[in-house]
Amino acid sequence: MKKKILVTGACGFIGSHLVEKLAKNKKYDVTALCYYNSSNSIGNLSYIHKKLLKKIKIIFGDVRSEDLTTNITKNKDIVVHLAALISIPYSYVSPKSYIDTNIYGTYNILNSCKNNSVKKIIITSTSEVYGTAQYVPIDEKHPLNSQSPYAASKVAADQIALSFKKSFNLPVLIARPFNTFGPRQSSRAIIPTLITQMINQKNFIKVGNINTKRDFTYIDDTINGFIKLINSKKIDADQINIASGFEIEIKNLIKVISNQLDIKKLRIIFDKKRIRPKNSEVYRLLASNKKIKKLYNWQPKYKNARNFSYAISKTIDWFKLNKNVSISNFHDYNI
Ligand SMILES: NC(=O)c1ccc[n+]([C@@H]2O[C@H](COP(=O)([O-])OP(=O)(O)OC[C@H]3O[C@@H](n4cnc5c(N)ncnc54)[C@H](O)[C@@H]3O)[C@@H](O)[C@H]2O)c1
Structure with missing residues (x-):
């Protein structure tokens, strides 16, 4: 049976590449959440071949709404949460919008996944949570030091995810990409x-x-990192850097x-x-990418x-x- 997978932030840079890769795989039944807009724009999903796009169920909505997250996580096996406000400079202009989207949005996803018994949840963090390296390479034990409202919102979201894992045994993993680049960014x-x-x-x-x-990582490597996390049965490792080194x-x-x-x-x-x-x-x-290489057998090409x-x-x-x-x-x- 196909695995039902939901990707939030699907119209964005990383989300569109992930959805494209998953839709090519017959193992997955893919639902893509795009940020609601009245012009029905599907953002970066429009670069996907029309034939493949037909296989993807596209839903519009806002992760700040628990009505939405409750509905879209129903009957899903896996949820990959990428939706976020991501710009550091804009987080100086409007910090509260980062709290609303990145913290409450992630809480809504986690709580809805808990209520709907989703079997695996991947929350997307960022290398910005570490702040300037206190030692290199930065492994997952490096102290967290948010130097911007964006980083702070991601630290908070990560911590809520970890607390849900510890408190409710929620099967959640934190994927922590370092700077990713490539087409569509x-x-x-x-x-x-x-x-x-x-x-x-x-x-x-x-x-x-x-x-x-x-530490720059090409999009294909980042996506392969997510795929390894999605396909693996392991969920005991809780925070995983994805980086080329x-x-x-x-x-x-x-x-x-x-x-x-x-x-x-x-x-x-x-x-x-x-x-x-x-x-x-x-x-x-x-970054140190030892953990993802060892536990998930991932290797960056670039x-x-x-x-x-x-x-x-x-x-x-x-x-x-x-x-x-x-x-x-x-x-x-x-x-
Ligand atoms: N690009 C990088 O280098 C990088 C590095 C580390 C971590 N990340 C993380 O990866 C994820 C994806 O980043 P990206 O580079 O693809 O960014 P992006 O801005 O291209 O994609 C984010 C998507 O989230 C959507 N979104 C924003 N607010 C929303 C809301 N309230 N409801 C629903 N959707 C909403 C946006 O419309 C956008 O399509 C983010 O969580 C980001 O923090 C990115």
Whole structure:
């Protein structure tokens, strides 16, 4: 019998790729939750081939509503919760919306899954919960230190999930991706903003802090990480990093992208708006991926400078092909 799986945040970057991969697998009957909007936009799901899209049951709604989460989790075997507000800069503008969506939204999913006896729940966390690395590589025992309202909302959501596991024996796992990149990502993220600016402006880019370091994971690897967690019978490990273990400083990332676009002279303009408050800046994120490799037999494909550069070239190709996306978003600082 097919497993009934619900993915929230399905119209987003990671959600659309996950739904696409699951729908290709005959083992799954996939329901995708898209954020309600009156124009019926299915966001990134529109990049999925029409034939495959027909196999996906699309539902519109808002995870802040327990009426909705109660209904959509009924008769589901697995729920993967990705819906969230994710931008750090916007969390400075509207912290309460992060509390409402990321904390109450996650609570609604957990409580509804508990009431509907869902057999496996995966809650999506983020590397931002660790804050600037206190040691590297960052394993799952690293202290949590939220430096932004976004990170704080994710720490709270994770803790509620863990408390449901301890208190009610809820079969919940926390997947903790580090910075993921690839086709379909919005230009609020560093790699799409650099690519779209370079494609369209050619000789200058506006940036924030370029001395920070990040562990970047290509979308295919992140999705395979989720698939391993979904397919595995294990739920005893509670928090799992998903990361390539490949670290790069943003100034070097700029070089990788400009080289690939054959840009010889690039003016770097520092834009105050793009710089986080000093104590809110996360200077370094480099993951330990030992746990997911050992427990779930996951291996990243894009884990060194050469593979990373290849993944960047695939991402550039996608933005070049989807000119409507790359042109509409490059001018302004998209938070
Ligand atoms: N992209 C990354 O690098 C990264 C890294 C670590 C963790 N994450 C986590 O992965 C998840 C997905 O991130 P993403 O990069 O795909 O972001 P995204 O913004 O592309 O996707 C999030 C989706 O959630 C939806 N959403 C927001 N509020 C909602 C609500 N109230 N009800 C229903 N849906 C709502 C949005 O419309 C969007 O489609 C998030 O939980 C994020 O915190 C992402």
